[in-house]
Amino acid sequence: MKKGLCLMVLILVLAAFFGPRAQGQEILTAGRYLEQVAVRYSSIKTYIARIAIQSGGTQMYGTVYAMMPNFLRIDFTSPAEQVILYNGESLMIFLPGERAILNQTASSQGGANLATARGLNLLQRNYVPAFVVGPAPVPIESGSSEMVVKLKLARRSPGEGFTEIILDISPDTQLIRRITGRTITDTVVRFDFSGVSLNTGIPERLFVFESPPASNMYNNFLLRGAD
16 A cells, blocks of 8 residues: 555656646646646756645655656655655665565656656646636635645546546645545545745755665566555
């Protein structure tokens, strides 16, 4: 369960971070607004934020570090010491409870193209965007004073893992504040980003993981089948 949830985190966060540049604005359709968000992210060199993940009764918390265009790391405080690392060539997940390191090379991963600069473009290709209530900001949730622009992405084909994705986007910064995905089993997975810090500089050595002693290594784990 945790491994699958971690992979969904990686895919969605990378899809948000590594979007392509878009052309100028015309009519503000949902698709055009999503392109504006891509342009916003294309101007970011480094990104740090707190992340909170909810899936049913499972909750995960940590910090996201991203250095454009290819580096991303998530250090979890819950589950403690769990790590996701992507360096442009491979995906690594460290599961301290199992003393396991899961490695996946991009060249052998079936969905590796999601973990590239084409991520957001692939979302646009595989999902149909629409405003939930229109382009005007609305409360992020009932009773909240925080305002966001809500986009709903509906899948174009049954092959996608999420039947729909809701993006809550800050109207002032055009940064993604929340991602909510509904899986094919009707499970709702939510990712909240807060405390965002942009272009503050991140040492590249952060994206090198030193394996703890006595850890078990599993290579190309995605080809072994789902748990």
